[in-house]
Amino acid sequence: MSAGTYAPRPGAAPLPRMIAAQTALETRMLLRNGEQLLLTVIIPTLLLVLFSAVDIVDTGSGESVDFLTPGILALAVMSTAFTGQAIATGFERRYGVLKRLAASPLPRWALMTAKTLAVLVTEVLQVVLLTVIAFALGWSPHGNPFAVLLLLVLGTAAFSGLGLLMAGTLKAEATLAAANLVFLLLLVGGGVIVPLDKFPDAVQSVLGLLPIAALSDGLRDVLQHSAAMPWGDLGILAVWTVLGLGAAARFFRWE
Numbered sequence: 001m002s003a004g005t006y007a008p009r010p011g012a013a014p015l016p017r018m019i020a021a022q023t024a025l026e027t028r029m030l031l032r033n034g035e036q037l038l039l040t041v042i043i044p045t046l047l048l049v050l051f052s053a054v055d056i057v058d059t060g061s062g063e064s065v066d067f068l069t070p071g072i073l074a075l076a077v078m079s080t081a082f083t084g085q086a087i088a089t090g091f092e093r094r095y096g097v098l099k100r101l102a103a104s105p106l107p108r109w110a111l112m113t114a115k116t117l118a119v120l121v122t123e124v125l126q127v128v129l130l131t132v133i134a135f136a137l138g139w140s141p142h143g144n145p146f147a148v149l150l151l152l153v154l155g156t157a158a159f160s161g162l163g164l165l166m167a168g169t170l171k172a173e174a175t176l177a178a179a180n181l182v183f184l185l186l187l188v189g190g191g192v193i194v195p196l197d198k199f200p201d202a203v204q205s206v207l208g209l210l211p212i213a214a215l216s217d218g219l220r221d222v223l224q225h226s227a228a229m230p231w232g233d234l235g236i237l238a239v240w241t242v243l244g245l246g247a248a249a250r251f252f253r254w255e
Contacts, residue, residue: 015110018105018106018110019110019117022106022110022111022114023114023117023121025114026114026117026118027118027121027122029118030080030088030119030122031122033088036084036088039084039183040079040080040126041126041129043079044072044079044126044130045129045133047068047072047075047193048068048069048072048133048134048137049133052064052065052068052134052137053137057193057195058195060195062224065138066140066141067195067220068193069130069139070220071191071192071216071220072130072134073127073130073152073219074192074212074215074216075192076126076127076130077126077155077156078155078159078211078212078215080119080123081119081123081155081159081160082159082160082163082182083163083179083182083183084119084122084163085115085163085167086162086164086175087167087175087176088167089115089164089167089168090166090167090170090171090172090175091172091176093168093253093254094171094172098111098254098255099255108254112164115160116156116160119156119160120156123156127152141224142222142226143224143225144228144229147227147228147229148222150229150234151215151218151219151230151233151234152215152219154234154237155214155237157237157241157245158211158237158240158241160244161241161245162211163179164245164252165244165247165248165252166178167252168252186210186212189207189210190207190212190213191212191216192216196208196213209236211236211237214232214234214236214237214240215233217230218234218237
């Protein structure tokens with residue numbers, strides 16, 4: 001029997017190929033889930049169209065769409081990286097999917113990497129869709145594209161860490177309830193639609209430290225007010241990223 005009888009030799013695929021395959025699978029699962037699409041695509045789109053067309057909230061001087069679009073982009077990041085990922089991962093953990101995947105040749109860190117990459121792919125689709133709609137509504141953005149990209153990446157990392165922390169420590173049903181509750185609370189109090197200056201001064205100082213507020217305000221400073229680099233908001237997001245990902249790595253339970 002020659003050495004080439006069983007070629008190609010059985011074994012695990014190269015790590016980059018495994019991560020790419022798992023990323024593609026995670027992305028398909030996200031896009032096929034009707035509830036996730038409602039949360040990540042339909043709700044932000046409806047909010048953008050509704051509040052841009054109807055003068056419900058006083059967004060200050062200028063066009064409503066110029067104020068709303070950065071906040072809706074931040075909401076889209078939160079809905080995918082935090083709410084959607086927390087719920088999906090929580091139920092995967094409950095049903096033993098994560099336990100089985102952890103026993104596969106794919107390392108655990110690579111599985112988390114694939115999930116994060118799937119989130120980024122979904123967010124690209126969200127940003128493209130919302131940007132097209134915003135332009136149709138008369139949006140006129142300004143500012144540094146690199147600053148926008150940096151804010152979106154840091155926001156994704158911060159919300160991903162918090163979502164994985166919730167999914168890895170709470171029961172699936174508790175994760176479902178808590179993630180949706182946090183989504184609604186941050187939608188109202190995170191500067192997405194209602195400007196933070198509408199809240200009392202004492203409350204503003206607290207809300208301004210939330211990741212959704214930092215992401216919304218940072219994007220708004222760049223896209224609406226042409227700020228060069230919103231270092232304060234980037235700093236807040238960086239702190240949440242370190243805290244969220246560090247706590248998720250420390251306390252995440254696979255079973």
